[in-house]
Amino acid sequence: MSEATAEVSYLEHGHSLKSWLLTTDHKRIAILYFLSITLFFFVGGAAAALIRIDLLTPEADLMSNEGYNRAFTLHGVIMVWFFLIPSIPNTFGNFLVPLMIGARDLAFPRLNLLSWYIYMVGGLFTIAVLVLGGVDTGWTFYTPLSSMFANGNVILAATAIFVVGFSSILTGLNFIVTVHRLRCPGMTWGRLPLFVWSIYATSLILVLATPVLSITLVLIAAERLFGIGVFNPALGGDPLLYQHLFWFYSHPAVYIMILPALGVISELVATAARKPVFGYRFVAGSSIAIAILGFLVWGHHMFVAGQSMYASAVFSFLSLAVAVPSGIKVYNWTATLYKGHIALDPPFLFAMSFIGLFVVGGMTGLILAMLAVDVHVHDTYFVVAHFHYIMVGGTVSAYFGALHYWWPKMMGRMLPLVWGRLSAIFIFLGFNLTFFPQFILGYLGMPRRYHVYPAEFQTLHVLSSAGASVLGLAYLLPFTYLLYSLRHGGKAPPNPWGATGLEWTVPSPPPQHNFHELPTVDGPPYQYPVEVDGEREAAHG
Template identity: 80%
Template sequence: MSETVTGRGGSEEASREETVNETQSERVSYLRAGHTLRSWFFTTDHKRIALLYLISVTFFFFIGGMAAGLMRTDLLTPQGDVLSNEGYNRAFTLHGVIMVWFFLIPSIPNVFGNFLIPLMIGARDLAFPRLNLLSWYIYWIGGLFTLWVLLAGGVDTGWTFYTPLSSMFANGNVVMAAAAVFVVGFSSILTGLNFIVTIHTLRAPGMTWGRLPLFVWSHYATSVILVLATPVLTVTLALIVAERLFGLGIFDPALGGDPLLYQHLFWFYSHPAVYIMVLPAMAVVSELVAAAARKPVFGYWFIVFSSLGIAAVGFLVWAHHMFVSGMSMYVGAVFSFLSLVVAVPSGIKVYNWTATLWKGHISLDPPFLFAMGFIGLFVVGGLTGLILAMLALDVHVHDTYFVVAHFHYIMVGGTVSAFFGALHFWWPKMTGRMFSIGWGRLTALFIFFGFNMTFFPQFILGYLGMPRRYHVYDPQFQVLHVLSSAGSTILGFAYLFPFAYLLYALRYGKPSGDNPWEATGLEWTVPSPPPKHNFDEIPVVTREPYDYEVEKEGGA
């Protein structure tokens, strides 16, 4: 399809000297289609918007990461020598707000979903390109509010904004923080809407629902949650602001409100939001596992329906965050049961991925190491979720480090590993250049071990009874905290590595060719980086997804 210049020159050592400046495909790619700032900030090209998002979410990832670094440093000693009580509370609140709404939720959908969905379904762009750009601007309005909150001294409610603490008692910038999350919600809604319409209307001829890559299916399920759940959060935050500014009694019982109403509304959004974070990660891993094994995904339809099942049942489990809140025990019993039900589709996915690897041609290149890391960490996170879904066990570990460890296994171990997996897998497609495989492998291993060292001790801390959001703690917990902080240092450095070698690859990496991983999927049939309008001619799809050659029994 394209004349890529691949590794000209003789020896590998010499190739660093004679770096390839620009390949044929690069000259006509979306990256070279306009060099002005205006061509970037007013672009409607989904690929450029994806890159804008990549830079933006990375920026917020590091701000949120710095807050985490402060906390882990502070927790080295039981009395907390680095921060004040108030400072610690503000650090974990900003860490949560930034990581959840400005990194995790937009991370995979807005970067890789944006870049890949049109390419994967054979379209030239999303259905509403300008809406796509608008959602990036809205994201930044919310982002600037958040940075303002940070500079103005922060907010001290926890990312959960529980009432009446947030509405009547907290002395931080609650209104501004709520406004930031309120605004960024619209960005989520618009992106979700755009994906749904795109997937329904812009599939290439022959791209039937049964031929959609699992990446697209999973983003479809995510988009449905984005569109249905986010408005509930938007309204809830508006109600907090109304109570705080105007004294309307909604959540504060002293004004005649009900604080548990807030928790119901908040988790009605925030539990499905967990699936907003993890379904795109599963989307990535399904692609990566198939490409790693060079083999069709085992049980395509089971994986498709497990994504849809998670999206549906995920709406019915929110009150498992409230087993000790003073709810009726019968309500607890119902939500405990439903929370066990939602584990079933996740289990299906994990077993199906494992079966996909069976008798494959397994590659251990960086993207696939990240994918396997994801499976391992997600399994631990998911199964400890079963412990939390059990009523009597949750009563003990609720609001302790056990919960902290559990959701970091899902969101950081799971989603962030998948994010890095996606970044390594599609980096050659996005930039046209291949990075250092050795460094990539090393990073994947460091992230995996650093992560486990940081968060596994927190399961033990939690069962021992260390409550979360504690700045000053009982000295008996110190050893495990020091271990955790040491792990977080490794993790922090491991997150910095890709910065160096991926950016280095932009200039000095070898041109990657159209399909460096020899994967299936329409995105690998176009040049790397893709031309401005993706496909010169809209392709006609005639093959099943993951149409890898396999050895059939009986030599067929």
């Protein structure tokens, strides 16, 4: 290959639809994922909007009981499997892992494209569920409700999730092999960027946990279609077996959603402070610890389900243990800022917002792990608020932080910093107004999945819905100015934030094969300062 072609950016290398749909370039596949998960984010968001409008009044005035049940089920299914799980790994992971470790692509580029197609097939099944009238089981598909009693499109929805699971497995496999095999000379494990560590830990969970979900969904289908008794006691099955299998996947799945976000934040904090991440080894190790401990706490979803008292006591204790590595990360990020050179750019505001919301989510998780309290607040809005603090306040904030941070790298255009700061602030405020009242609602006894409720809860519900409107608009904001920046934004230099990391050594956007010559690494990560000051100002001036 001549030097000239190597310098053509991946965006310029072919403009036909075919050049996108048949691409094996990890960067283009990242863009394909970005477009598709954005679509699902808005579909899931529309369901959330319906829910929050319905909850403005204690009566059922927008939707019927059945309609409401289908709305929250769809919201959960789409947001978990078609947005949150693929969000950071499949967009930023895909785009960045090869660039960060000094590779030209993932280990299996064609498998990478296949996993996007599998994701889309699963997505089409989900759209089919939506068009055919939805599904009414909750995203948790608890048996025997789902296997014997529900009358929505259970099999179709289970198929959608079954299919998209293979996309997760293949992506995880691809990352694991890539990190093991394709690190450039000198890129030892101890020099990997922390984002790569977190994607690696996530991939381990994707590969180990997802098959359990697939098997469980097949068993539901077997019971529903053929009456083979697995979970329904009337057929000799055990409904709690379902919950064990489901949460054996779905609790680790929570870490699939949050671990990549933790990796993003490590990068954003280091860049903002222009300092190495405090305690690199602890932060990297805590990702692996979370991935392992995350497999041992599923029973904390079942404290009132009828599992044995002893099992509950053990799961409660292990749930406290899994909080330790998360705590280490938060305290280490704080220490990173000490004596730093902190720039309050949009990525850092998103990172600060993430840390605040993740801490609240984590602390309430600790409270939920306490058996006597959980008996009261389980299946109430307290739980709803808790996991939205982790998954939306945490993961989605990190996702937007990553989007603002790597946007110049991915698209070659700078974004308007003022608008970026504003949207970070509005998302933070809107989020808290939406979800903090739900902690109070939950402790007062408002059960989840209710669309009619006692009148005394209305004030808090109205506050929450008001917050949701702010949040909804704040989420739309970045999409407008990011689109605007594609045409009108200044050209991005290779390293607009003055960051370390191999992805910032190549042009923005990167050439098709990333590196003209494979780099060699000769030192630890996060070696600041980087001599690029002035470039950013030039780009904005």
